[in-house]
Amino acid sequence: MKSSILTLLVLLLFSPDYIYSVESDIMSGNLDSLRYRLSQSDSTKNTPQQLEIIQSCIHFNNNEISKGLHHASKALKYARKAGDIDIELLSLQMLCNGYSLQKNEKELSYYTRQLKEEQKQTIIRLQDTVKCYRIYCIILLIYSILLSGFIYYHYYRLRESKRSVVITGSDPSHVDEEDKDEFEPVYTSIIQYVVTEKHYLDKVIDIAEVGKHCHINKELVNKVLSAKANMTLLELVNNHRLEHACSLLVDDSNKTVDAIADESGFKTTRTFLRQFKSRYNMLPSEYRRSDPPPH
Numbered sequence: 001m002k003s004s005i006l007t008l009l010v011l012l013l014f015s016p017d018y019i020y021s022v023e024s025d026i027m028s029g030n031l032d033s034l035r036y037r038l039s040q041s042d043s044t045k046n047t048p049q050q051l052e053i054i055q056s057c058i059h060f061n062n063n064e065i066s067k068g069l070h071h072a073s074k075a076l077k078y079a080r081k082a083g084d085i086d087i088e089l090l091s092l093q094m095l096c097n098g099y100s101l102q103k104n105e106k107e108l109s110y111y112t113r114q115l116k117e118e119q120k121q122t123i124i125r126l127q128d129t130v131k132c133y134r135i136y137c138i139i140l141l142i143y144s145i146l147l148s149g150f151i152y153y154h155y156y157r158l159r160e161s162k163r164s165v166v167i168t169g170s171d172p173s174h175v176d177e178e179d180k181d182e183f184e185p186v187y188t189s190i191i192q193y194v195v196t197e198k199h200y201l202d203k204v205i206d207i208a209e210v211g212k213h214c215h216i217n218k219e220l221v222n223k224v225l226s227a228k229a230n231m232t233l234l235e236l237v238n239n240h241r242l243e244h245a246c247s248l249l250v251d252d253s254n255k256t257v258d259a260i261a262d263e264s265g266f267k268t269t270r271t272f273l274r275q276f277k278s279r280y281n282m283l284p285s286e287y288r289r290s291d292p293p294p295h
Contacts, residue, residue: 194236194237195240203266203267207222241275245276248264249287
């Protein structure tokens with residue numbers, strides 16, 4: 001019996017989980033049932049370690065061994081409770097870790113939303129900056145156009161002012177006698193082209209064409225005519241056109257007024273009649289009937 005109890009002590013040391021299955025036999029002192037269970041269990045097979053323990057404990061009596069087993073069983077219960085507490089602590093630690101992860105996830109989600117909001121605000125600021133740049137470009141473009149128009153306007157006024165000075169200078173009172181002598185070759189060239197070659201009959205004759213043919217500036221044409229003949233190019237042309245029309249009225253009584261106006265270089269009959277009335281104080285038909293015709 002002592003050997004069986006000692007073997008149970010060895011089981012407590014090497015296979016503590018098996019003690020729970022025989023705990024009722026230990027508490028009731030039913031050693032026969034305990035011996036049978038021990039003989040059927042693989043855990044009770046003799047091993048060198050078990051035999052050494054049995055030999056070292058052979059001098060203990062049964063009561064001492066039973067008490068030792070009883071205390072060992074209680075110690076094992078407390079150990080298992082301590083293990084359960086460790087498991088609970090481990091579960092609590094895992095729960096804390098899960099809570100920490102959940103907290104970190106919430107913080108990460110918060111920082112993500114905050115970052116997205118900052119990015120959104122940055123995009124809005126950039127869009128506002130682009131809009132401002134566009135407005136500045138439009139304002140600068142409008143300012144450039146206005147400035148260009150202002151400069152061109154003053155340039156045009158300055159040019160017209162210089163031009164009016166040149167035209168005003170064509171008044172005979174502004175021309176010296178020495179200038180009149182210098183204008184003689186130019187005046188001769190103008191008369192040659194307009195009168196002698198009968199270009200006054202051309203409906204499209206103008207001061208630019210006369211200046212180009214005579215190789216002088218067009219503003220100088222009227223200045224030379226004013227200095228030498230006290231008239232403008234338009235007056236010179238109209239005078240010779242009217243004289244030509246008068247000769248046609250007298251020489252060809254069958255020619256109509258429209259035909260005479262056209263052959264004399266006038267663009268319209270109305271212009272011809274107005275010029276003729278202003279010059280002779282009568283209509284072409286009245287001039288044709290007069291005897292002798294006025295000059």
